[in-house]
Amino acid sequence: MSLQAPPAKSPVPQPPPAARRAGLLTPWILLLPGLLWLVVFFLVPILTSVGASVQTGNADQGYRLTWDWGNYGHGLSDYLPQYGHSLLYSVLCTVFCLLLGYPVAYCIAFRGGRFKSLLMALVVVPSFTSFLIRTIAWKTILSDNGPIVSVLNDLHVLNATTAMGWTVGNHVLASPAAVVFGMVYNFLPFMILPLYTSLEKIDPRLHEAGSDLYCDTFATWRRVTLPLSMPGVVGGTLLTFIPAVGDYINAQLLGNPNTGVVGQKIEDLFLRQTDGYPVGSAISVVLMAGTLILVLLYIRKAGTEDLI
Template structure:
């Protein structure tokens, strides 16, 4: 083998590497030059989506009219054309990033025109003043007094509306949960039939179902007669459910109508949550010495809470503003906020106060939903 050694007369010296020097004629170093920003299709898609929605809201609320409204609609159409053009000319990567905004655009424009625009109009009307009772258009003048009128003059209707809706929601949970439980775990081959029986009431109009309850609860109807024959009248009178021999035109009748009409909205979401539960978890709980009752409260009920949450929202929100049940099953002393809003809109022609009442109702429900969702959580609703 050949062994290489340094020559004896040459001493080893450390190797030094000098830093590169910049050319004095060069005004800036290449490392300090900022990178050029590339085209971001996601920002373009989001910007065009928001711009088109804002233009439709402006046109739908009547803030701009005439030539300006025509120009706003032309710009809205231009945003659609610009989005399509960017997708065509940008290549596959741009189309991949911009496609979600293109798919969102029809639905978002629909919501902007038919939800946000009416909502903004309602807010403007709630801050307006009606020159006279027979005036058609209210004058926008930031009149916050309409909100104080909504609370002071219709506070009882708000309380009854939310109170009836809350009681009806609790009753639908008590009735709907066992119903959904039996169908999910004991339905077997009849599960589809039982679900169909829950959905069958939807084949009939909401109004017709309520009028049918009016006939059932009438003074000479079958339900009061059966209760009187069974001797339940003294107990029901003591509980405040019956008023003498009457059930119709009482708060109990209104709550009963709400419970019946919204029961499917509670039972079906709970069934969906129960149907997804893996029963091996229950078997595992029993192997760890949990009884059936404890396994239910430790395993099944917590896993079904997303269904209870969804059913509560689907029941409480529409029941809070419902007035059909009160109109046909209640009396003037059981008037609720939904009926008062209808009266202010269609009978009294008091658009500002009616708009303020509607906006207050929506805000209260929104606050309730936010608090309720943070308490239960919404991660497993899908």
């Protein structure tokens, strides 16, 4: 029996050099519109703010680039309480949104049935109204004659919150509690949507498997549902915290002079003070850099491998 050599493989045809170059350039061509958008509307404004933060002068005589880094010192020392309020309110808003949004997203994902789309629409529809109008509506909801304040007074809750400094006497309006209430309402959809998307991907049969392994409902949620939904938790907390830390509408409409946040001071320095541009820019840069650092630390701690 004679052995025959295997037939020689025909060489794979190679595309011409022009086609190879076009293939290498295609991804960059597709990225070009997005890169241009980021450069024009993200990088340029940031560089403009950084440049304005080291200028001196006023609106009447003009501003000059003098590399005055003392603007950052003034911004930090003069407005440190506002930084604290912005951070505190945004963290509380994120925590309350998570506590309220997770059960809502869980019920829609696993108990919504054929009404899932309708329930998610009810979550999103309030956002179609102006942010400003929704915040003003809370002035009526939290008014002294409203049902919420009456119930809180009957339960003597306001006595405890007033002692903690979160309300003022028998009033909820013009207090830190009112600011947090408004922020939670306005940013709650930003938490529910990522949570629902993450929970909806979980196979319900995993819950049945947990029951078969003698796990109760809480143990199944803790060992199965929560770990699998962590991408939604991380994404929801980021989408809530980032806009909340820069929000100032709720503090301006629902708070008092003692609940001021950084955004209010930035608006005041830019729009009402003739020499406020440099310090206002410095405050903006510090707020942006601080938020970026906090977000990066949080992402590194939480992990990003499942966030896609």
